[in-house]
């Protein structure tokens with residue numbers, strides 16, 4: 121749903137050789153995956169995000185290490201401390217997100233529903249709030 125975020129759990133196949141997790145677009149994530157990107161070598165005091173998207177849906181994972189993902193719907197804020205590579209946060213469109221407190225060596229992987237498009241970003245918080253209002257009361 122637009123304006124919502126929730127945890128997604130991926131399957132894990134464990135045997136004495138280790139763990140294997142997989143993700144299928146349209147199955148474990150509710151969109152077909154058009155893009156994958158990852159953040160790494162992130163300084164501990166770095167802050168990333170600070171924007172929303174008009175159309176993009178994404179799922180954010182900590183493949184290694186940990187970080188905080190702050191989700192802001194415009195009316196409430198939820199912190200997710202991501203540290204389990206099986207568990208991601210599905211971020212629908214029109215959600216403000218901020219990321220910080222990256223542990224040393226953290227790797228954040230993101231699955232995205234569309235290719236990169238700067239025009240899809242809302243980088244101003246008041247514009248974000250107005251877009252949320254317009255989507256709730258069109």
Ligand code: T46
Nearest residue numbers: 155157159167168169170173178180217219230235236
């Ligand atoms: C998001 C959070 C979780 C590209 O050229 N292609 C890409 O696919 C991406 C993601 C970024 N870029 C360029 C755009 C900027 O010049 O890389 C530069 C850094 O991107 P940005 O400042 O947006 O990075 P973050 O970590 O603040 O945000 C990113 C995503 O952009 C955003 O969609 O939800 O990760």
